[in-house]
Structure formats: C-alpha cells, structure tokens
Amino acid sequence: MASVKILSVSELNQYLKTLLETNSLLKNLTIQGELSNVKRAASGHLYFSLKDPGSKIDCVMFRNAAAGLKFLPKEGQQVTLRGSLGIYLPSGQYQVTVRSMEPQGIGDLFQAYLALKSELEEKGYFEPDRKKKLPEIISRVGLVTSPTGAAVKDMISIIKRRNPLIDIVIYPSLVQGDEAPKNLIQGIRTFNELQSVDVIVIGRGGGSIEDLWAFNDRNLAKAIYESDLPVVSAVGHEIDYTISDFVADLRAPTPSGAAELVAEETMSMMRALVLLKSRMEQSMQARITANRDVLLGMKKAFMRFRPRERIGDTRLSIDAIQERMSRSIKRRLKDERRQLSNLESRLEAMNPIKVLKKGYVRVTDEKGIPVGSVAGLNVDQRIHLRFADGEAVASIQSIKEN
Numbered sequence: 001m002a003s004v005k006i007l008s009v010s011e012l013n014q015y016l017k018t019l020l021e022t023n024s025l026l027k028n029l030t031i032q033g034e035l036s037n038v039k040r041a042a043s044g045h046l047y048f049s050l051k052d053p054g055s056k057i058d059c060v061m062f063r064n065a066a067a068g069l070k071f072l073p074k075e076g077q078q079v080t081l082r083g084s085l086g087i088y089l090p091s092g093q094y095q096v097t098v099r100s101m102e103p104q105g106i107g108d109l110f111q112a113y114l115a116l117k118s119e120l121e122e123k124g125y126f127e128p129d130r131k132k133k134l135p136e137i138i139s140r141v142g143l144v145t146s147p148t149g150a151a152v153k154d155m156i157s158i159i160k161r162r163n164p165l166i167d168i169v170i171y172p173s174l175v176q177g178d179e180a181p182k183n184l185i186q187g188i189r190t191f192n193e194l195q196s197v198d199v200i201v202i203g204r205g206g207g208s209i210e211d212l213w214a215f216n217d218r219n220l221a222k223a224i225y226e227s228d229l230p231v232v233s234a235v236g237h238e239i240d241y242t243i244s245d246f247v248a249d250l251r252a253p254t255p256s257g258a259a260e261l262v263a264e265e266t267m268s269m270m271r272a273l274v275l276l277k278s279r280m281e282q283s284m285q286a287r288i289t290a291n292r293d294v295l296l297g298m299k300k301a302f303m304r305f306r307p308r309e310r311i312g313d314t315r316l317s318i319d320a321i322q323e324r325m326s327r328s329i330k331r332r333l334k335d336e337r338r339q340l341s342n343l344e345s346r347l348e349a350m351n352p353i354k355v356l357k358k359g360y361v362r363v364t365d366e367k368g369i370p371v372g373s374v375a376g377l378n379v380d381q382r383i384h385l386r387f388a389d390g391e392a393v394a395s396i397q398s399i400k401e402n
Helices: 007-021 108-122 148-160 180-194 218-226 241-247 255-303 308-349 354-357
Strands: 027-042 045-051 056-062 077-088 093-106 140-145 165-171 201-206 231-235 363-364 384-388 391-394
Touching: 007 077, 007 363, 027 093, 056 077, 108 148, 108 218, 108 308, 140 148, 140 180, 148 165, 148 201, 148 255, 165 180, 180 218, 201 255, 231 241, 231 255, 255 308
Parallel strands: 056 093, 140 165, 140 201, 201 231
Antiparallel strands: 027 045, 027 077, 045 056, 077 093, 363 384, 384 391
16 A cells, blocks of 8 residues: 655645746736725735636735836726736735736726715715714714624723713614615614614724725615714725715714714813813902902001091992902802803713613613614513612513514
C-alpha cells in the first residue's frame, strides 16, 4: 500500500499559491467590473472588491501601485484593472494583486442612486426650509435600527453617559436586505402614530454600497419626508452618504455622532441653568456690595461733617434709601426666584418618575431593554415592571395586538 503524504494547511496553501503564480494566464489578468467596499489603509494600500451581477473577487493594490493612480477610486465605479491572481497565505483566500487600474464609468447601483437623488431633489425633498429643528428639551429618543448591532450599543452608551435622564425606545428593524426598507418605514410610522418620542434616529454601522442600499429606498425617503417628528439619519461612516441623509432633518456622520447630537440638546439646557444660577448669584452679590459701599460712604460723610441741623434730614434720607434698597432687593429676589421656579418646573417635567406616579409603568425585558410594543413580547416571557415606588417581575400570559 502506497504511503499517503500528509500536508499541513500552510503547505497546501503554499502549493496552491505556486500553481496560481506560475500560470501564464493568471499572471497577466485584465478584468472589468464594478468597485465595491473601497478602503484605503493607513499604509497606503488600497483594498476593494471587483464585482459583476454574478460574482465578486477581493483585490489589493499595494502602495507603490496605488500612488500611480490618476483618479480617485469610488464605490460603484466601473474599472478595468490589470494584475495577477494569488493566495493570501494567512487566510487561504485568493485575491487579485492589482498593478494598474483605469476608470470605465459608473456602476449600476451608483447610477440608480444618482438618478433617485436627482429626482427627489427636484421634488423639494432636500430643501433646508422644510427641515425640522430638534426640540430644545429631549426626554425620549426613538431608535429605529438593529437591536443587536454594535451601532445601537454605542448609541445607548453615549446617550446614557451624556444625559442619563433621556429615555431610549428601540424599534427593532432590519438594516440590510430587501425587507429592511419596510422595517425602517414601519418604525418611523409607529413612532409618529404613538407620538411617544421627541426625536427619531435611524441608522446602522458602515459597509459597502450594497450593505447601505436599504437607506437609498424611495419609499423610505417619502416616510422620512412625511414624518411629523424630526428624523436624524446616522448611516455608516462619515464618508458614506445615502438618500436618507439628504432627506432627514439632520444628518449625523455616524451613529455615535447621532447619539451625541440628541443628548447634547438637553445637556445644553442643563448647562444654561447652571450658568444662569451663577450669573444671578454674582449679580445679587454685586448689588449688595455696591449698596454696602454707598452706606459706608454716607456713614463716613455723616461722621465727618456732623451738622446738628442736618442730622434729622440725613436719617430720613438713609431710611428712604434703605427702604428703596430693601424693596429693590426683595423685588429682584422675587423675580429671580420666579425664574428659578420656572426652570425647576421645566426640569421636573422631564423627570421620568413623575410620569410613573401618574399610573404609567415602564416595561423592560430581562436584559433591561425597554419594551415599547407587544410585538417584542412572547407568551411566558418574564418582564420587569418599574412603578414610581418600586419594581415587580411578571410573566406574559397572553398577547393581543391592536
């Protein structure tokens, strides 16, 4: 019986690499396709995929070759490239090492994106005058996004860190694929029907033009345009632009950036209150100091001249001044207390405990995530109920949707 040579994984990949790199056809490839998921590393190397309607392949263009490009490679661009096929040994993946590349035109997806952008722009979907401003006080934020992605975790963490008074409601939605636009639209419409949040944030993390394509949907753009609540679009990285970004009332460069924007509004109000209090205290102290100086000056003048015939008039003058000062200070204190009271009332209106005292209950699942819809519940599921005076644990016996 002939002995069988046992290869290691590295030996197998090295053997395949040698076969590919010694093949005369694969050493001098000329390929046409559409650029996708283009990334330039800090080293200067260019990584991307080349695709057509049926398939795609990974490509790398090393720094020296990339430095010779006469155009800036962009998502969706049609190109012709020349290079060789090889294997990246650490992962065993084959890829094209690109020596040169020339632009040929714009890919189908990018053409569709530009066509829809132009159409909606003509209809006035992007007009600055129709965009709604974020409320001065934001007490509840609605997130329409994937409940399991890294983006939602970042947003929740940043909002709670910057302003723990803000309540967060999540509408779980797909953010990629054919069904994603329907989910996103339903999330926007649900929040508008319930009017349960002050602002809506839609978004997801970064990806290729295909990954972000759900946010280039015509019907989603219409839902954002028709929303009564302000909508913040937070899709991908700072360099990624989708139709949702242009239609939304506010575009955040990243999901984390959106969290900072919605939390900043209320934090600004709280900082303004602290600043106002400090200025009021300084103003009152300055007035007291000034009045004390007046009194001291009058006392010195009285002690210096001591005219008997003016003692009575001086006493009356001092009494009148003191009376005016007292009335002025009391009036000022009354006005400033009223301002403080108004500001305290506004802050109290934001207190979630006050809402609970009216009979409302905050429902969360076992992970502490708020439950805003029966669609997120299952029979026999354990839930936590937060009342104004304590908490309780319950189990779902039945579910009935409206």
